[in-house]
Amino acid sequence: MSRTKGEESKRKLLQVAEELFAKKGYQSTKISEIVANAGLTQAAFYLYFKSKEDIFQQMLEDFDQQLIYLSDVGKKAVELSPKDVKSYVTNMFIQLFTVLGKNPNLTKIALQHATDSDRIRKKIVEQIANNMSNNQRFGIVKEEIDTWIAAESIVAVTERLVNRYLLTREKTEEELGEQVAQMFLSGILNHLKSGD
Amino acid sequence: MSRTKGEESKRKLLQVAEELFAKKGYQSTKISEIVANAGLTQAAFYLYFKSKEDIFQQMLEDFDQQLIYLSDVGKKAVELSPKDVKSYVTNMFIQLFTVLGKNPNLTKIALQHATDSDRIRKKIVEQIANNMSNNQRFGIVKEEIDTWIAAESIVAVTERLVNRYLLTREKTEEELGEQVAQMFLSGILNHLKSGD
Amino acid sequence: MSRTKGEESKRKLLQVAEELFAKKGYQSTKISEIVANAGLTQAAFYLYFKSKEDIFQQMLEDFDQQLIYLSDVGKKAVELSPKDVKSYVTNMFIQLFTVLGKNPNLTKIALQHATDSDRIRKKIVEQIANNMSNNQRFGIVKEEIDTWIAAESIVAVTERLVNRYLLTREKTEEELGEQVAQMFLSGILNHLKSGD
Amino acid sequence: MSRTKGEESKRKLLQVAEELFAKKGYQSTKISEIVANAGLTQAAFYLYFKSKEDIFQQMLEDFDQQLIYLSDVGKKAVELSPKDVKSYVTNMFIQLFTVLGKNPNLTKIALQHATDSDRIRKKIVEQIANNMSNNQRFGIVKEEIDTWIAAESIVAVTERLVNRYLLTREKTEEELGEQVAQMFLSGILNHLKSGD
DNA sequence: TATGAATGAGGCTTCATTCAT
DNA sequence: GATGAATGAAGCCTCATTCAT
Structure with missing residues (x-):
């Protein structure tokens, strides 16, 4: 795998967030859940995204x-x-x-x-x-x-x-x-x- | 009007809640907004509904x-x-x-x-x-x-x-x-x- | 005392905040300390002030x-x-x-x-x-x-x-x-x- | 220049920190800002200073x-x-x-x-x-x-x-x-x- | 029938600090 | 001599909910 660890973490967060957003909706999905499912701490989330809204927008760009x-x-x-x-x-x-x-x-x-x-x-x-x-x-x-x-x-x-x-x-x-x-x-x- | 004051308040809350839920979604609608638009206090809300979920369910029954x-x-x-x-x-x-x-x-x-x-x-x-x-x-x-x-x-x-x-x-x-x-x-x- | 309970609480918060701000500076004073010294919970703070900056500005107006x-x-x-x-x-x-x-x-x-x-x-x-x-x-x-x-x-x-x-x-x-x-x-x- | 690279980095950090502390105050100056302005990473900061307070004290000694x-x-x-x-x-x-x-x-x-x-x-x-x-x-x-x-x-x-x-x-x-x-x-x- | 006042729990975000490489 | 990646602790703030009056 040529991906760095950081890229991997970000990818994981995006993937988990996507699943949770789809399952529970944006508001009901807590950052704590996202990071828990990604095996990271909450602070790590902010290494890759400025805010909860930010990860959402990045997902939309992909879409x-x-x-x-x-x-x-x-x-x-x-x-x-x-x-x-x-x-x-x-x-x-x-x-x-x-x-x-x-x-x-x-x-x-x-x-x-x-x-x-x-x-x-x-x-x-x-x-x-x-x-x-x-x-x-x-x-x-x-x-x-x-x-x-x-x-x-x-x-x-x-x-x-x-x-x-x-x-x-x-x-x-x-x-x-x-x-x-x-x-x-x-x-x-x-x-x-x-x-x- | 033969409706009591209480019935009137409850009706108003249901109506306002319906509009707000439709406009902003369940999660994004705050009880504080509902009561503000209904001209009541938050405590009054709980005279008529056990919880936020409760008013929602009562609306669903109507539906x-x-x-x-x-x-x-x-x-x-x-x-x-x-x-x-x-x-x-x-x-x-x-x-x-x-x-x-x-x-x-x-x-x-x-x-x-x-x-x-x-x-x-x-x-x-x-x-x-x-x-x-x-x-x-x-x-x-x-x-x-x-x-x-x-x-x-x-x-x-x-x-x-x-x-x-x-x-x-x-x-x-x-x-x-x-x-x-x-x-x-x-x-x-x-x-x-x-x-x- | 003709002051309502709410007014009293607000007054207390302002007073405590003033002391703490003076003693420790704005940044170093935590809202948790203010409310603790005022005998209230953190949520109560927000009944009277929109934010930490807000209580500060209200103090300045007095000044x-x-x-x-x-x-x-x-x-x-x-x-x-x-x-x-x-x-x-x-x-x-x-x-x-x-x-x-x-x-x-x-x-x-x-x-x-x-x-x-x-x-x-x-x-x-x-x-x-x-x-x-x-x-x-x-x-x-x-x-x-x-x-x-x-x-x-x-x-x-x-x-x-x-x-x-x-x-x-x-x-x-x-x-x-x-x-x-x-x-x-x-x-x-x-x-x-x-x-x- | 006879200064080693390490000495140079430390000097730079002290200098940047001094400017920022003076401009924004101790509390409001973030380590992330100091290192950013010094062209280093946060981890590098801790090669030269035990803590934020430490860099401050070293500055005071100079004074x-x-x-x-x-x-x-x-x-x-x-x-x-x-x-x-x-x-x-x-x-x-x-x-x-x-x-x-x-x-x-x-x-x-x-x-x-x-x-x-x-x-x-x-x-x-x-x-x-x-x-x-x-x-x-x-x-x-x-x-x-x-x-x-x-x-x-x-x-x-x-x-x-x-x-x-x-x-x-x-x-x-x-x-x-x-x-x-x-x-x-x-x-x-x-x-x-x-x-x- | 209602309100004023308060709270507990929890959410988002920040930041100094650490550690493996 | 330095970095990438991560974390723990704590801060500010929100909100549904409660209770005495």
């Missing part, structure tokens, strides 16, 4: 990094045959689950924190809404759809299912991606002829 | 009451013509928004609280999932749908849209109900022939 | 009040016969000792505190320097005297002697006033004819 | 050294003509300012420190008071003067003016020496015939 990969998700679906569109979109959902599911803790934390959740959620929602509006212009997405509502919905669903099924490993990204794609694409009900 | 009305939501869609099914389900979503939107604060609080959110969410999800499974048996809901995932999704979307659009009064229950019904029923994409 | 009385000290010595001038000035010094000596603790504290000492000292020095400049214009104070240096000196001496002899009750205001008047007025040495 | 030169200041003024006495004493004050002004930082620190200021101040005051008593026996210093009060006053004035005017380089030792000599020797007021 923000990961969100960059979202920008490509579902970019354009034009020029694809209907069949391809579906598999394309399904794939897009799988990607979404994969990106957020890669760090379910951070997803949960980031979207819960009073001060930051709005900013972060907006960032994700915006990307999806914009992609969707694009595809709406090409006639792929229905005109009647309010893309912001749809984007909010997609994010809400993803967030929830990540917490509910990925964190617990009850389902895989693929399973969830397919189910969600199905719901949002073809709907839930049978035999509904277009136009009703 | 649980309201959730009873959910039990009928979307009970059975059999015997309806496809067209009716759609309007029926749309209506069902509007009801869902109405019930949860009637007390957006409580919705937010209840589904956020670390200890209780699971229980409450489960209660709601369960009802919806069961109704859905029923309708699945009658061939109304697609076989491929995992009704629990779908129910979780519906609740997540509703919860989010209530917070995002009802709390701010940017949209009405009807608008949201229709959009959501549309998304979940007919999907988002155009021209998808059944079977792909 | 500032007392300094108002200084403004008259040594205002004008014109129109007095030389003999009267001397007794007038002696009296002025006695007043100075009396005002500062009335609250020797506050004098010490105020003139020690890093952030405030300059401001407060300046306030006192300014008054004295101005009075002196006035009397210089009337030919009472020697032309060669730099009134700011003289004022600083007078304050320094007073401050020191208050700490050294009044706090310990080794000397009275009158004794000190006379000695100081003598030193500054006629000097220390014998037989120095004017002009040497 | 004590310098105070030896004070012993001659104003030793005897006998056998001098009145005119000579004045210039002699003036000179004496200049020396006092020079000795203390040579290390204004140390002067400030030493006379501020809770535990040591009494001891050090006493040492200086004592020398001056003794010299003065001597000169009083020879009829040079007025009988009415309480030499201890006078000595305390002289030290207080010197201390203050060093801080106020020498540290800031607003005045020179000579200017201050003359002004102070004037004040204490001939007084501040004009035309006061001896005996009033």
Whole structure:
């Protein structure tokens, strides 16, 4: 291992904090718990972080990094045959689950924190809404759809299912991606002829 | 007004607490703030509630009451013509928004609280999932749908849209109900022939 | 006693804090000591003061009040016969000792505190320097005297002697006033004819 | 340079500490600041000093050294003509300012420190008071003067003016020496015939 | 029905100091 | 001769809770 001892300690603190924040929320997580779980003393915490809020923000920065990969998700679906569109979109959902599911803790934390959740959620929602509006212009997405509502919905669903099924490993990204794609694409009900 | 002074004080505390819990979260809301906004002293708080957790639980009971009305939501869609099914389900979503939107604060609080959110969410999800499974048996809901995932999704979307659009009064229950019904029923994409 | 219990507690805390600040300095005085000496718990401290700095500032306000009385000290010595001038000035010094000596603790504290000492000292020095400049214009104070240096000196001496002899009750205001008047007025040495 | 690296480091630490102690006071100066300004680590500090108090004491020893030169200041003024006495004493004050002004930082620190200021101040005051008593026996210093009060006053004035005017380089030792000599020797007021 | 006054427990943070390398 | 990493002790402050009136 080429990491120094100090880097290792900081890494450990970040990791433990992430778990605890996700499990109990920011406020309810005490620094004393974090350091106890990391096998350090409270003073050591302040070697690496200026404050409790600081470790939180450092975690968010990591998360923000990961969100960059979202920008490509579902970019354009034009020029694809209907069949391809579906598999394309399904794939897009799988990607979404994969990106957020890669760090379910951070997803949960980031979207819960009073001060930051709005900013972060907006960032994700915006990307999806914009992609969707694009595809709406090409006639792929229905005109009647309010893309912001749809984007909010997609994010809400993803967030929830990540917490509910990925964190617990009850389902895989693929399973969830397919189910969600199905719901949002073809709907839930049978035999509904277009136009009703 | 036939309410005694004591009842009035308790009511006021509950109301103020609800607003603050919704705005700032349970942990970040101080009893000192609640009583200050209610025009009382801290000691008075303890005339009506055993603890901070207690006032929270009393609020949840109120919420649980309201959730009873959910039990009928979307009970059975059999015997309806496809067209009716759609309007029926749309209506069902509007009801869902109405019930949860009637007390957006409580919705937010209840589904956020670390200890209780699971229980409450489960209660709601369960009802919806069961109704859905029923309708699945009658061939109304697609076989491929995992009704629990779908129910979780519906609740997540509703919860989010209530917070995002009802709390701010940017949209009405009807608008949201229709959009959501549309998304979940007919999907988002155009021209998808059944079977792909 | 018409004071409420709360007022009494606050008064006690102020009094104890004053003694400790004077004895050990601001930084070295711990809130735990203040409350221990006042027979209260640490939490009680915060019923009356927002912070350690706050109790300090409230003490300074009291002191500032007392300094108002200084403004008259040594205002004008014109129109007095030389003999009267001397007794007038002696009296002025006695007043100075009396005002500062009335609250020797506050004098010490105020003139020690890093952030405030300059401001407060300046306030006192300014008054004295101005009075002196006035009397210089009337030919009472020697032309060669730099009134700011003289004022600083007078304050320094007073401050020191208050700490050294009044706090310990080794000397009275009158004794000190006379000695100081003598030193500054006629000097220390014998037989120095004017002009040497 | 014949100094070893270790000696150099120690010297640097002493110098930085002196500046910081003078600027911010003993308590408010953190070891972390000292070493940061000296370009060393905290652990290095303890190679040269047993504790924070230790570096302080070592600084005081240096100061004590310098105070030896004070012993001659104003030793005897006998056998001098009145005119000579004045210039002699003036000179004496200049020396006092020079000795203390040579290390204004140390002067400030030493006379501020809770535990040591009494001891050090006493040492200086004592020398001056003794010299003065001597000169009083020879009829040079007025009988009415309480030499201890006078000595305390002289030290207080010197201390203050060093801080106020020498540290800031607003005045020179000579200017201050003359002004102070004037004040204490001939007084501040004009035309006061001896005996009033 | 309410308040004024107080408290215990615990949280976050700082800082002088140590020790293995 | 110096550093990186860590710690123990203590300080300030907050907050839910209690109790006498």
